[in-house]
Amino acid sequence: MxxxxxxxxxxxxxxxxxxxxxxxxxxxxxxxxxxxxYFTQEAIxxxxxxxxxxxxxxxxxxxxxxxxxxxxxxxxxxxxxxxxxxxxxxxxxxxxxxxxxxxxxxxxxxxxxxxxxxxxxxxxxxxxxxxxxxxxxxxxxxxxxxxxxxxxxxxxxxxxxxxxxxxxxxITCVFEFDDALAKFNIKTILFYSIFAFFISLSREIIKDMEDVEGDKKMDVKTMATIHGIKISKSYASLFLFFNIGLSSSWIYKLNGLVENSLIILPILLLILPQIVLLAFLTKAKVKTDFSKNSFLAKVCMLLGLICFTLYTL
Incomplete structure (x- = not known):
């Protein structure tokens, strides 16, 4: 018992x-x-x-x-x-x-x-x-x-x-109504979905590198087992670079809608964490390094959600 x-x-x-x-x-x-x-324009x-x-x-x-x-x-x-x-x-x-x-x-x-x-x-x-x-x-x-x-x-x-x-x-109604701020909010939803996709894609490749030892023993074909850690790092870094550029473009569009002093926060929440992740990824060598990078990628996604929520117009 x-x-x-x-x-x-x-x-x-x-x-x-x-x-x-x-x-x-x-x-x-x-x-x-x-x-x-984001789904707040019930009046219109x-x-x-x-x-x-x-x-x-x-x-x-x-x-x-x-x-x-x-x-x-x-x-x-x-x-x-x-x-x-x-x-x-x-x-x-x-x-x-x-x-x-x-x-x-x-x-x-x-x-x-x-x-x-x-x-x-x-x-x-x-x-x-x-x-x-x-x-x-x-x-x-x-x-x-x-x-x-x-x-x-x-x-x-x-x-x-x-x-x-x-x-x-x-969504269709918002775009037909021709309200600039409402349109920006809907576009931000679409932007965040793309942001989440590329952060997740980088993280999935990082997880492949983390599990490369077991995957080789099980004969599982992943990017890390087939092309190696170096090339896998390059792909993950490439997707992060793209996401940093995408984040910068959203901040640029936001710049015309809010005061300049408010732009520093999305830079800190969106751009800086991804740069830190990119820097750590280039130095990662062992399983524990990739595990930490995987967690940091999750943090980047969470900070992105916080940022987009704070800047709902």
């Missing part, structure tokens, strides 16, 4: 960790913050379908898509994660599948209900398609260099762009 009592909370915590709860909270918070700050465009009781269930379905993606990825990566000495793995990979299908069905039911409430049942197909792509990624596409990285990075953009898809009538 004592051994059961000791093992049960440990197992429960491992199951909880397999959901990546912090990542899920970031996803949920991102959607909630963007919706509350009263077409907000998710406003009110549908918003939180909608965010929950996005979090369930991500959770299912993590679970099915852990199932297919079970042996590789043991070699890479990943912490908090469940002892039986079948458990991942059981939880995966439970959450998959739950998410579909909620997404179908939301779609019916909005009068467009075809919107539920987005949930099915997103899960299908993440399943294919974990089972096959993850081992295709760069393509697998791109798919994961697209999901980072998907978290934001799915709001645009579900509120397309509102």
């Amino acid at each position: 004592d051994s059961v009592k000791q093992n049960t909370p440990f197992t429960f915590l491992n199951i909880l960790r397999s959901f990546r709860p912090i990542n899920l909270l970031v996803i949920g918070a991102t959607q909630f913050i963007i919706y509350q700050f 465009c009263p077409f907000l379908g998710l406003k009110g009781y549908l918003l939180l269930p909608f965010i929950l379905t996005t979090m369930l898509i991500a959770a299912c993606g993590y679970l099915i990825n852990d199932f297919f990566d079970f042996k590789g994660d043991l070699i890479n000495k990943k912490k908090y793995k469940l002892s039986n990979p079948v458990v991942y599948l059981k939880i995966y299908f439970t959450l998959l069905i739950l998410g579909f039911v909620i997404s179908l209900w939301i779609a019916l409430e909005l009068g467009n049942p075809f919107l539920a197909l987005i949930y099915i398609l997103a899960n299908a792509v993440l399943f294919l990624y974990s089972s096959h596409l993850k081992s295709v260099p760069l393509i697998g990285n791109i798919i994961v990075s697209l999901f980072s953009s998907f978290v934001i762009l799915i709001l645009v898809i579900f509120e397309f009538d509102y």
Whole structure:
């Protein structure tokens, strides 16, 4: 009995960790913050379908898509994660599948209900398609260099762009109304989705370099195992350079809409952290270095969200 009592909370915590709860909270918070700050022009465009009781269930379905993606990825990566000495793995990979299908069905039911409430049942197909792509990624596409990285990075953009898809009538109305500030806010949403994509893409390549030892033993084909650390670093750095340029262009456009004294903050929140990440990446050599760089890339994305939220016009 004592051994059961000791093992049960440990197992429960491992199951909880397999959901990546912090990542899920970031996803949920991102959607909630963007919706509350950017979808605000009800006076000129009263077409907000998710406003009110549908918003939180909608965010929950996005979090369930991500959770299912993590679970099915852990199932297919079970042996590789043991070699890479990943912490908090469940002892039986079948458990991942059981939880995966439970959450998959739950998410579909909620997404179908939301779609019916909005009068467009075809919107539920987005949930099915997103899960299908993440399943294919974990089972096959993850081992295709760069393509697998791109798919994961697209999901980072998907978290934001799915709001645009579900509120397309509102977006169309804003652009037809010809309000400069409202247009800038919508363009900022699109910009952040691109920003999130390239930060995620750099981070995914960094994670490949972090896991290169285990991936080689498992014969997993990633950019790091095929082309080596040096070329992988070059690609990750290239995407960071592009993102720094993209961030600079957004700040340049912002400069014409706010006081010059307010421009220093987005430089500190957007540009500087990416430059620091780029500098650390060039010096990274061992697994722990790449692990720190991966965490720093997450910080860059979070600071980007804070910056874009603060400068909602």
